Amino acid sequence: ENVLDLNGQQPPIYAILTLSQSPIDFSAKETIQKMQLWQGRFSKAIDKKTNDFNSSISFDSRMFREDIEGSMAHADMLGTCGIIDRSEADKIIEGLKGILADIESGALAIDMEAEDIHTFVEGELTARLGSTGKRLHTSRSRNDQVALDIRLNLRKQADDILGDLRELVNVICSKAEENAETVMPGYTHLQRAQPITFGHHLLDYAAMLLRDIQRVEDAKRRMNVNPLGSCALAGTTYEIDRSLTTSALGMDDFSRNSLDGVSDRDFCLELASALSIIMVHLSRFAEEIILWCSWEFKFIELDDAFSTGSSIMPQKKNPDIAELVRGKSGRVFGDLMTLLTVMKGIPLAYNKDMQEDKEAIFDAFDTVRMCITTFIPMLNTMTVLKDNMRAAAAKGFINATDCADYLVKKGLPFRDAYKATGTLVAKCIEMGETLETLPLEEYRAICDTFDEGVYEAINLDICVSQRKSAGGPAKENTLANVARIRNLINNESDH
16 A cells, blocks of 8 residues: 655655654554654654644634535545545545534544644544545645635634624614714714714714625635645645535635645735724724713713623723723734734745634634624614713804805805804804804804804704715715615625
8 A cells, every 4th residue: 555645745644654664553543643644754752842832733623624524525526536436435524424423512522632633533534444544635735734724714704704794784774773863963083073963973884894894705705715736835646626626615716826725824814904904993983982981972871781880989880891892903903913924924835834823813703703793782782862962962063064054055255154154153152152042143243144044054953954965964865875785785695
């Protein structure tokens, strides 16, 4: 039997030659599962601490489904192409199905002393099938195997994130619909600027999240490429059919350069970047929620289930969940920086540095999912204090632009109207009035173009309702935007 791989790939698990020419006992399941796939080249066991440092089973064990899925597709291809006997390919597939079922049911525990999930699965398969299981690794390297596993795993995680984002957008749409006429001050420089509605404000975050969805979808498309068949780095002399594994795994294409097949981690960088931008958006949203909860704003109140108290101040109700979301953004940014640093200086093809990709990208996905799934019910259950929003809008002279526009519509040049309105605001501050309460004679003392119609023009409800330009906060715009976003989200979900 051909026991050595002569195609430049890592030696298979059934290699029996060592430097001392002494055979390895494969009869014991424990021995198989704890050996290294490259053991035939070495004359003594790896140091325990070195093995722990080198091992990835603690974090790549979560890819057991993908590892088995990829192995079943590979075995089926080997059998179809006649590289191994069809009956043996079928036995391997059934053996892998059994291992998957046993892991999922809890009947089989993953050995956390194995080097990685690939070694564990192949060792378990060999223990169950004997020499038949040893044929699985034909025309395959751990390099293309792990490149496939992480793509399959992140494809699934990307789908989970997309589902979470759509759910959050739907909650935002519901809140926006409920508050399409809730007047509040819009801000620039954290200063009251112009009147908008709370619904309009919320839909800005929906717009951000829609872009996030697009970014994840785009990254997912570029990621959905099959590296199997790249082997260690230079392909194989076996007459494999890469289109078979590509189709079986639901991938769009296979990698067209074997070096790139094993060394590409652009998809990790791209997904980590998309996840970081999601966290930017969630952090900005969380910051506003924190501000809105404060007594200085008091625009909203969070449900008790999403707030905490103080250990010493009994009056406190803290928005800790929003604060944690804001804080965890830095963790995801750090994961992106880890990946960029790992990849920036390594030559082709595979290098052990790339083992660091999984902990960072898995942590980024885990953190973002935890934040979104907590954010959804927090937002859904919050109480909007509409009267407080309206009162804040009335006190900030945020209808000053509308006052100037009123003069422009009567024929005054905008710069003259702007100056007159600015003088009016100063007069209001001096007299302790607002534009709504300032007597008409004071208006006319500054500009005789004013008449009784100014009070209608600066009415906050009218100010908002007249902002009908595309993208503006008028109620009909908000409701149309909600319908558009829901239609888009539903279509994407169907797709």
